[in-house]
Amino acid sequence: MEREGTFWLPPQSSTTAHEVDALFYFILVMSVIIQVGVTYYLVKFAWKYRRRSHADRPVDVHPSKWLEISWVVVPTLLVFVVFFWGFKAFVSAGIAPDNAYQIHVVGKKWLWEFEYPDGTTSVGDLYVPVGEPIELIMTSTDVLHSFYVPEFRVKHDAIPNRYTTIWFEVKEEGEYQVLCTEYCGTAHSEMYAKVHAVDRGTFNDWLRTGGGNDNLPLNQLGELLYTKQACNNCHSVDGSSGIGPSWQGLWQAARPGSDEGVADANYIRTSIVNPNAYIVEGYQGAMPAYPNLTDRELNGLVAYIRDINGAWTAADSAAANDSTVVPADTLDVPTPDGDAELAPAD
Amino acid sequence: MSTTTAAAPVRTQSAPAPKHPPGHEPVHNYLLEPGPSPDVRGLARVWPTVKAWVTTVDHKRIGVMYLFAVSFFFAVAGIAALLVRAELMNPGSDFLTADEYNRMFTLHGVMMVFLFIVPSIPGSLGNFVLPIMLGVKDVAFPKLNLASFYVFIAGASIAVYAILSGGIDTGWTFYTPYSDETNTAVLPMTMAVFVAGFASILTGINFIVTIHKMRAPGLTWNRLPLFIWALYAVSIVQVLATPVVGITMILLAMERLLNIGIFDPALGGDPVLFQHFFWFYSHPAVYIMILPAFGVISELMGTFSRQKVFGYRAIALSSVAIAMLGFLVWGHHMFVSGQSPLSSIVFSLITFLIGVPSGIKVLNWVWTMYRGSVWLTTPMLYALSFLFLFTIGGLTGIMVGTLAVDVHLHDTYFVVAHFHYVMMGGTVMAMIGGLFYWWPKMFGRMMSETWGRISAGVVFFGFNMTFFTQFILGSQGMPRRYFTYLPEYHDLHQVSTIGSWFLGLGLLLVLGNMIWSLFKGKPAPGNPWGAATLEWTHATSPPDHHNFHRTPLVTHGPYDYGVLFSGDGYSGDGAGGDGSGGDGSRGPAPIPNPELGAPQEMEKSIDLGLAQPKPSRD
Numbered sequence: 029m030e031r032e033g034t035f036w037l038p039p040q041s042s043t044t045a046h047e048v049d050a051l052f053y054f055i056l057v058m059s060v061i062i063q064v065g066v067t068y069y070l071v072k073f074a075w076k077y078r079r080r081s082h083a084d085r086p087v088d089v090h091p092s093k094w095l096e097i098s099w100v101v102v103p104t105l106l107v108f109v110v111f112f113w114g115f116k117a118f119v120s121a122g123i124a125p126d127n128a129y130q131i132h133v134v135g136k137k138w139l140w141e142f143e144y145p146d147g148t149t150s151v152g153d154l155y156v157p158v159g160e161p162i163e164l165i166m167t168s169t170d171v172l173h174s175f176y177v178p179e180f181r182v183k184h185d186a187i188p189n190r191y192t193t194i195w196f197e198v199k200e201e202g203e204y205q206v207l208c209t210e211y212c213g214t215a216h217s218e219m220y221a222k223v224h225a226v227d228r229g230t231f232n233d234w235l236r237t238g239g240g241n242d243n244l245p246l247n248q249l250g251e252l253l254y255t256k257q258a259c260n261n262c263h264s265v266d267g268s269s270g271i272g273p274s275w276q277g278l279w280q281a282a283r284p285g286s287d288e289g290v291a292d293a294n295y296i297r298t299s300i301v302n303p304n305a306y307i308v309e310g311y312q313g314a315m316p317a318y319p320n321l322t323d324r325e326l327n328g329l330v331a332y333i334r335d336i337n338g339a340w341t342a343a344d345s346a347a348a349n350d351s352t353v354v355p356a357d358t359l360d361v362p363t364p365d366g367d368a369e370l371a372p373a374d
Numbered sequence: 375m376s377t378t379t380a381a382a383p384v385r386t387q388s389a390p391a392p393k394h395p396p397g398h399e400p401v402h403n404y405l406l407e408p409g410p411s412p413d414v415r416g417l418a419r420v421w422p423t424v425k426a427w428v429t430t431v432d433h434k435r436i437g438v439m440y441l442f443a444v445s446f447f448f449a450v451a452g453i454a455a456l457l458v459r460a461e462l463m464n465p466g467s468d469f470l471t472a473d474e475y476n477r478m479f480t481l482h483g484v485m486m487v488f489l490f491i492v493p494s495i496p497g498s499l500g501n502f503v504l505p506i507m508l509g510v511k512d513v514a515f516p517k518l519n520l521a522s523f524y525v526f527i528a529g530a531s532i533a534v535y536a537i538l539s540g541g542i543d544t545g546w547t548f549y550t551p552y553s554d555e556t557n558t559a560v561l562p563m564t565m566a567v568f569v570a571g572f573a574s575i576l577t578g579i580n581f582i583v584t585i586h587k588m589r590a591p592g593l594t595w596n597r598l599p600l601f602i603w604a605l606y607a608v609s610i611v612q613v614l615a616t617p618v619v620g621i622t623m624i625l626l627a628m629e630r631l632l633n634i635g636i637f638d639p640a641l642g643g644d645p646v647l648f649q650h651f652f653w654f655y656s657h658p659a660v661y662i663m664i665l666p667a668f669g670v671i672s673e674l675m676g677t678f679s680r681q682k683v684f685g686y687r688a689i690a691l692s693s694v695a696i697a698m699l700g701f702l703v704w705g706h707h708m709f710v711s712g713q714s715p716l717s718s719i720v721f722s723l724i725t726f727l728i729g730v731p732s733g734i735k736v737l738n739w740v741w742t743m744y745r746g747s748v749w750l751t752t753p754m755l756y757a758l759s760f761l762f763l764f765t766i767g768g769l770t771g772i773m774v775g776t777l778a779v780d781v782h783l784h785d786t787y788f789v790v791a792h793f794h795y796v797m798m799g800g801t802v803m804a805m806i807g808g809l810f811y812w813w814p815k816m817f818g819r820m821m822s823e824t825w826g827r828i829s830a831g832v833v834f835f836g837f838n839m840t841f842f843t844q845f846i847l848g849s850q851g852m853p854r855r856y857f858t859y860l861p862e863y864h865d866l867h868q869v870s871t872i873g874s875w876f877l878g879l880g881l882l883l884v885l886g887n888m889i890w891s892l893f894k895g896k897p898a899p900g901n902p903w904g905a906a907t908l909e910w911t912h913a914t915s916p917p918d919h920h921n922f923h924r925t926p927l928v929t930h931g932p933y934d935y936g937v938l939f940s941g942d943g944y945s946g947d948g949a950g951g952d953g954s955g956g957d958g959s960r961g962p963a964p965i966p967n968p969e970l971g972a973p974q975e976m977e978k979s980i981d982l983g984l985a986q987p988k989p990s991r992d
């Protein structure tokens with residue numbers, strides 16, 4: 029079935045969307061009727077009783093009690109109808125079914141990170157099974173964000189130090205756009221993510237492979253991660269400057285203050301797991317830490333950076349497994365705030 | 375004592391040529407007196423004139439200074455809006471970076487809200503008209519009034535400093551924790567809001583006391599012009615709500631300066647608490663913004679329909695009802711913010727209740743034209759624009775006040791369009807209409823009627839083109855405060871941007887018309903529109919320094935236009951509760967020629983021996 033939006037609203041892709049839309053259209057029709065009525069009388073009176081001469085005489089009008097009472101009572105009744113309808117839909121959309129599949133969501137500048145019950149994590153891509161209620165348990169590690177999928181008609185703020193939830197059930201397979209709707213700074217308008225609604229089998233396969241990129245060559249894995257982990261929100265690969273330094277020209281660039289003084293594999297790896305270790309001149313330390321990447325993924329990113337800087341050959345691919353980067357556990361990786369327990373106030 | 379003899383022992387300022395219509399010559403022009411004497415010429419006039427203006431306690435001059443100040447900020451914030459729209463012509467960066475864009479829309483929002491729209495109508499039209507409407511020489515606390523203007527300028531200066539020192543990128547709502555950690559000029563800007571808030575409070579106190587204690591003899595509560603009722607309701611809100619935003623800004627500043635954890639979760643604070651504090655002021659504030667406009671529209675609909683405002687009492691009391699209920703709906707800004715669902719439900723219900731009085735007002739205004747004699751002048755065209763646009767704004771308010779629908783629409787362009795229909799389609803339209811209406815009274819010159827009508831048409835068209843598209847953008851899911859956007863929204867953004875140019879052009883026409891009239895406009899009679907409130911019936915155009923030479927005696931309701939033309943207009947002591955004075959209002963209300971003016975009622979006054987104004991010290 030083709031997803032069809034209307035003039036006013038995007039397609040209804042979740043099971044609760046039609047309730048919201050029905051109410052939207054009810055209010056819309058009522059509003060149009062009232063607006064047309066008001067405009068009709070506005071124009072009619074302005075035209076019919078317009079001045080015709082300087083000596084025009086208006087007729088004295090006695091206020092009509094019934095007229096005045098009617099336009100108090102009728103709107104009041106209408107808004108009560110709308111209120112109760114909105115209230116019902118709000119409550120039903122607000123409470124997730126008991127059997128909902130729970131996924132943890134972390135919003136941070138400027139990406140969405142998803143963690144599945146089995147420990148699989150992904151960034152910028154939320155895979156969900158079609159036809160099952162999904163509950164998102166959301167929080168933020170820095171400022172307010174707001175998780176919004178127009179086609180599902182769901183939205184809720186992600187707040188630091190607090191969990192908020194939304195739930196939805198996708199009706200059909202496809203990709204759906206996630207937007208951030210709570211202003212969060214520079215890349216607020218590019219804090220995109222995609223919901224991939226797939227059938228249960230595909231979803232299970234995806235989970236089992238931890239995101240399904242086990243057998244890619246390292247540089248291609250890095251290229252995939254570049255968008256998947258939302259690196260592209262801040263780092264370009266064509267030399268143009270963004271929130272962070274471009275990756276073009278990064279490999280072996282002078283980096284005063286680091287161990288070797290240049291951007292080598294260790295430098296890049298440290299910069300990913302602990303971004304505040306080295307701050308490049310002219311940039312602010314806005315990058316969140318990525319402690320959850322596997323060694324292979326880190327190697328992939330290093331390989332990709334070498335690749336786009338022309339320092340990667342097929343021989344490297346073969347030798348990639350003997351790479352000389354430091355194992356992750358010897359690095360001093362800080363715990364990001366979002367995962368910290370609430371410390372009692374001193 | 376006739377008011378036209380020049381035998382007074384003070385300098386008389388002859389009216390500017392060409393002469394005002396006979397019987398409407400101003401005696402003392404507040405724009406020139408107190409000030410240098412007419413025989414001081416050239417540059418020597420500058421310093422005494424400036425000194426007379428900056429030390430004045432005359433509510434009319436303060437109103438004029440407010441008018442220029444808020445117009446300036448409206449222009450600056452309007453240019454920012456045009457730049458924001460131009461940047462949105464295409465996705466990605468056209469001529470602003472993301473950070474510059476964020477500063478730009480914040481500049482637009484903060485300036486429009488705190489430096490333009492909150493002080494706009496009360497500060498300019500309110501200060502000028504309110505005392506004359508009440509038949510008083512000045513507000514209750516003239517010096518406090520001048521202080522309010524200087525406090526406003528101080529706040530505005532801090533805001534300008536904040537913008538020049540790098541700007542601020544939080545949006546006008548300053549939501550924490552973003553405003554805690556951004557390294558832009560949050561501190562000066564919050565202080566600017568804090569300081570400017572006091573101007574609001576002082577104006578409110580002044581109006582409340584003046585309305586309660588200083589009305590002219592015969593001006594009962596049931597004969598108060600509806601503009602006064604609206605300003606009264608606004609003043610109550612200003613006095614009660616503004617301190618909250620001041621305190622909120624202080625708390626935010628303390629958090630940034632001293633790391634006291636109030637809102638910042640990193641310090642153990644609660645970011646949602648900030649939203650409660652902020653909207654506890656800022657929702658009443660939107661009624662501070664719209665209620666004065668309601669008052670202006672009441673005056674316009676009455677005068678230009680030549681008919682008593684329909685349902686006078688309903689309009690008067692609904693202003694007060696809106697002011698009161700306005701304090702109880704702040705949570706409807708927070709349906710998806712993490713406040714408890716129960717709170718959301720209660721706030722949604724009260725939000726709908728507040729929609730009803732607004733609806734009653736609109737229907738009453740439309741019915742005011744019924745069997746009237748509608749006079750389609752420029753102010754009336756703006757009033758009719760207001761009715762059309764504000765109704766859309768109000769109905770979409772029901773849409774976003776509905777719980778389930780708001781979850782989809784919150785923080786999208788739908789909300790942006792909704793509040794622009796209310797704020798700009800409402801308040802700004804009413805303010806321009808009110809300016810066209812009171813301009814002859816303020817400056818003694820008529821504006822160009824032809825160009826006024828053209829501007830009304832262009833503004834109306836441009837406004838709808840700019841903002842109606844944003845309803846569709848928003849319901850399709852385009853979020854607010856986006857520097858770039860997905861390709862599917864491109865077409866509507868382009869339409870909206872082109873519309874903003876028409877809107878800007880229309881507003882430029884208004885500005886040009888005002889400047890033109892100051893130099894070339896025809897001299898205005900005392901009562902060009904044949905209106906029946908005191909500023910038209912008992913004061914010259916422009917008014918004297920002391921407004922009246924004798925205390926006006928009010929003998930009829932504010933909308934009894936027939937009385938002016940039927941000679942003896944004493945209508946007994948009727949207080950029918952409908953804004954009329956009773957039987958005296960039954961009479962024809964012909965439409966005057968604005969260049970010749972309608973009869974005034976200078977003779978209906980009480981001579982307290984004040985016919986001769988004392989010579990004023992320079």
